[in-house]
Amino acid sequence: MSAKATVERRAFVARLMGGIPDALVVTGLGSPAYDVFAAGDRDASFYLWGAMGGAAPMGLGLALAQPGKPVVVITGDGEMLMGMGSLATIGAQRPVNLTIVVLDNGHYGETGMQPSHTSLGTSLVTVAKGCGIEDAFPVDRLEGADDVARRVNARDGTAFAVVTIAAEEPPRALPARDGVYLKNRFRAKLGLPPF
Amino acid sequence: MGGEVAQWQEDLYRVLKAGRIGQVAYVPDAGHAHLIRRVQADPDIRDIVLTTEEEGVALAAGAWLGGQRAVLLMQSSGVGNCVNMFSLLRSCRFPFVALVTMRGEYAEFNPWQGPMGRGSQEAMELMGIAVHRVSEPGAVAEVVSAALDAAFLAGDRVAVLLSQSLLGRKKWERK
Numbered sequence: 001m002s003a004k005a006t007v008e009r010r011a012f013v014a015r016l017m018g019g020i021p022d023a024l025v026v027t028g029l030g031s032p033a034y035d036v037f038a039a040g041d042r043d044a045s046f047y048l049w050g051a052m053g054g055a056a057p058m059g060l061g062l063a064l065a066q067p068g069k070p071v072v073v074i075t076g077d078g079e080m081l082m083g084m085g086s087l088a089t090i091g092a093q094r095p096v097n098l099t100i101v102v103l104d105n106g107h108y109g110e111t112g113m114q115p116s117h118t119s120l121g122t123s124l125v126t127v128a129k130g131c132g133i134e135d136a137f138p139v140d141r142l143e144g145a146d147d148v149a150r151r152v153n154a155r156d157g158t159a160f161a162v163v164t165i166a167a168e169e170p171p172r173a174l175p176a177r178d179g180v181y182l183k184n185r186f187r188a189k190l191g192l193p194p195f
Numbered sequence: 196m197g198g199e200v201a202q203w204q205e206d207l208y209r210v211l212k213a214g215r216i217g218q219v220a221y222v223p224d225a226g227h228a229h230l231i232r233r234v235q236a237d238p239d240i241r242d243i244v245l246t247t248e249e250e251g252v253a254l255a256a257g258a259w260l261g262g263q264r265a266v267l268l269m270q271s272s273g274v275g276n277c278v279n280m281f282s283l284l285r286s287c288r289f290p291f292v293a294l295v296t297m298r299g300e301y302a303e304f305n306p307w308q309g310p311m312g313r314g315s316q317e318a319m320e321l322m323g324i325a326v327h328r329v330s331e332p333g334a335v336a337e338v339v340s341a342a343l344d345a346a347f348l349a350g351d352r353v354a355v356l357l358s359q360s361l362l363g364r365k366k367w368e369r370k
Contacts, residue, residue, distance in 0.1 A: 026257065046260060050242030051283035054253030057245075058283075061257025061265060064218055064241050086253075092244060153303045166205060179287030183260065193352040 019149030028055040028075025038173035053083030061100035091132030136160035206336035214343035221268035225366035226296030248273035249280040281322035290346035301359035
């Protein structure tokens with residue numbers, strides 16, 4: 001893994017978010033949430049602060065409920081590994097408006113940079129393909145964000161991008177932690193009442 | 196399996212239709228088999244088979260973010276698989292409805308079903324989910340309908356436990 005080119009996570013997420021202004025976004029907990037927030041807070045960004053393993057299935061429920069809008073899950077390798085079964089669930093549904101972006105540094109960054117399974121043999125691209133998500137691909141350049149954004153906006157098939165990022169820890173940028181607030185502002189953005 | 200379908204099983208489908216449920220997520224159980232077949236045949240309801248029940252908790256939250264009502268079907272053994280994911284519901288006050296078919300409590304042949312079956316109600320209550328139990332076939336529709344109201348009109352988290360006695364004895368011989 002270490003021989004691969006790596007991408008700076010904040011720059012990648014900022015470039016991706018810049019290219020998907022209309023997307024509904026769900027983030028996994030930890031650094032991906034900080035990256036998305038640092039790129040500019042949006043009402044249609046829902047940041048998980050827990051529920052590890054839940055980002056992808058949450059994105060699935062959202063994508064099925066909002067078929068006319070692009071839905072993007074932005075999460076880390078550890079969070080995706082915990083919810084790996086959900087790739088089989090998503091592979092069975094394959095909503096055309098769902099894209100999952102895994103920021104893969106091969107480590108559990110939030111807890112002291114212990115190596116994760118993606119450093120130890122697991123290929124999430126291969127797992128996703130094995131689950132029937134055919135448009136699963138690695139990204140190892142910053143410019144790859146443009147290609148991911150294009151797929152998001154096209155809404156023409158479930159896509160799964162694994163971005164090889166450097167195992168760095170950029171300054172923390174903390175989004176709101178009040179789940180009720182995050183939920184209600186997200187729904188309001190879609191014209192839905194609170195609850 | 197197969198054979199005659201109990202009225203309460205058809206009632207479940209009717210109540211979910213009346214409640215405008217758009218997504219039904221499940222890990223299969225024999226007690227839900229009829230409902231799952233009905234949902235699969237309904238173009239207005241998306242059926243989503245899960246690898247583990249906790250996916251359904253997150254999926255239901257995502258559906259609600261997008262303005263759609265979802266219901267999770269599972270058997271009691273699945274409750275334990277969900278415990279941490281239930282925190283998502285309480286942290287964000289997401290509405291939630293689970294229909295749980297019970298094992299380990301009535302004419303149970305498999306002792307391995309006992310521990311989680313016996314702990315299911317308490318596990319959900321510990322995580323802030325209100326639990327209603329139904330043991331009378333004629334009460335299924337009313338209680339599930341009440342659960343949908345509590346969730347989607349009042350924003351509450353509700354589970355309905357369908358007693359194993361509703362399902363009768365499991366036949367262990369295969370022909």
